[in-house]
Amino acid sequence: MAFHAEKKEFTEITKCPDCGGTEFIMDWKKKEKICSKCGLVVGRIFKPH
Numbered sequence: 016m017a018f019h020a021e022k023k024e025f026t027e028i029t030k031c032p033d034c035g036g037t038e039f040i041m042d043w044k045k046k047e048k049i050c051s052k053c054g055l056v057v058g059r060i061f062k063p064h
């Protein structure tokens with residue numbers, strides 16, 4: 016239950032809360048989703064495997 020909620024929260028982030036940017040960079044090494052405009056870490060990446 017908790018895991019599902021966390022995953023949903025991440026996938027729902029489509030707009031940067033800071034600058035409003037809609038393009039993101041996936042940093043697979045740090046497992047972070049980063050705004051391409053301002054560099055804000057908006058969420059964490061969940062690998063399917």
Ligand SMILES: [Zn+2]
Pocket residue numbers: 031032033034035036050051052053054055
């Ligand atoms: Zn941003």
